[in-house]
Amino acid sequence: MxxxxxxxxxxxxQIASCKRCPLYKTANHSVPxxxxxxxxxxFVGEAPGRKEDETGRPFVGRxxxxxxxxxxxxxxxxxxxxxxxxxxHRPPKNRTPKPQEIKACSYWFVKQIAIxxxxxxxxxxxxxxxxxxxHAKITQVHGTIKExxxxxxxxxxxxFHPAAGLRSLKRKKILFDDFQILKHVxxxxxxxxxx
Ligand code: URA
Numbered sequence: 688m689x690x691x692x693x694x695x696x697x698x699x700x701q702i703a704s705c706k707r708c709p710l711y712k713t714a715n716h717s718v719p720x721x722x723x724x725x726x727x728x729x730f731v732g733e734a735p736g737r738k739e740d741e742t743g744r745p746f747v748g749r750x751x752x753x754x755x756x757x758x759x760x761x762x763x764x765x766x767x768x769x770x771x772x773x774x775x776h777r778p779p780k781n782r783t784p785k786p787q788e789i790k791a792c793s794y795w796f797v798k799q800i801a802i803x804x805x806x807x808x809x810x811x812x813x814x815x816x817x818x819x820x821x822h823a824k825i826t827q828v829h830g831t832i833k834e835x836x837x838x839x840x841x842x843x844x845x846x847f848h849p850a851a852g853l854r855s856l857k858r859k860k861i862l863f864d865d866f867q868i869l870k871h872v873x874x875x876x877x878x879x880x881x882x
Contacts, residue, residue: 691724694802698795702775707791710776716743720771720799727806728873730754731796731815732848734774734784745770746849753849754811757862761870769803771796773814784814793818800841807832808841809869812848819843830865832872844869 699719705711718735721744730746738748746754755765774784774792796818800808810816813825819835820828820843828845835841846866852859 691802695719695724695799698798698802702795705775705792705795707794708776708788710774710778710788710792713779714776715740717775718743718745718772718777719775719795720745720769722765722769723767724769724803726768726803728809729769729771729800729803729805729807730809730811731818732770732772732811733814734772734781735777736781737777739772740777745772749853750849753852753859753862757849757866760863761866761873769799769805771799773818789814789818806842807872808843810843810845812846812851816843816845829861830868844872 699717702719703717705717711717714735716739718739732746732750735745736748736750738751739745745751754770758764758768773789773796775795776792778784778788808815808819810819816823816825816828820833823833823845825845825847829847831844833843833845835843844865846869847858847862849862852862
């Protein structure tokens with residue numbers, strides 16, 4: 688049987704040479720995502736920033752440090768979960784992703800999800816949330832479980848983006864509270880972190 692890591696590795700190489708939208712022209716590295724391919728939870732952010740573009744790794748800047756801290760607050764490490772973003776190449780100067788870039792690039796996210804088959808996806812911020820529920824508002828649905836219609840029981844648990852927690856103490860507190868709810872969900876539903 689071909690290992691999931693091998694398939695994800697092939698996908699990452701395909702992402703590195705992706706020309707589905709023009710962002711590859713200005714980016715230094717693609718940022719496919721990393722972590723445990725066996726994890727039953729996947730975090731999905733918005734797009735790589737400067738540090739991610741320099742290193743090719745997701746969430747390694749200031750927002751990433753907060754994400755690590757939040758994970759530690761519920762006894763998780765980065766390596767226990769899979770972390771990615773909707774866009775795999777950095778938009779110039781961190782500008783807001785364009786709808787056509789999201790449409791083109793989410794092709795890869797769909798493939799990653801099909802390979803990893805997580806039980807719960809955690810959209811971090813608006814773009815991850817809107818990918819699943821285009822009309823939902825992160826301010827209204829964060830910290831709650833939503834079922835995705837027509838996706839064979841796939842569920843999401845949206846949260847604010849950690850960058851929002853860096854800008855606002857109130858949002859940071861909500862993030863810590865939502866991580867505690869997430870811990871409850873994982874404990875009570877006997878989620879093994881691997882399948
Ligand atoms: N913000 C994201 O959404 N993704 C990253 O990889 C880094 C910051």
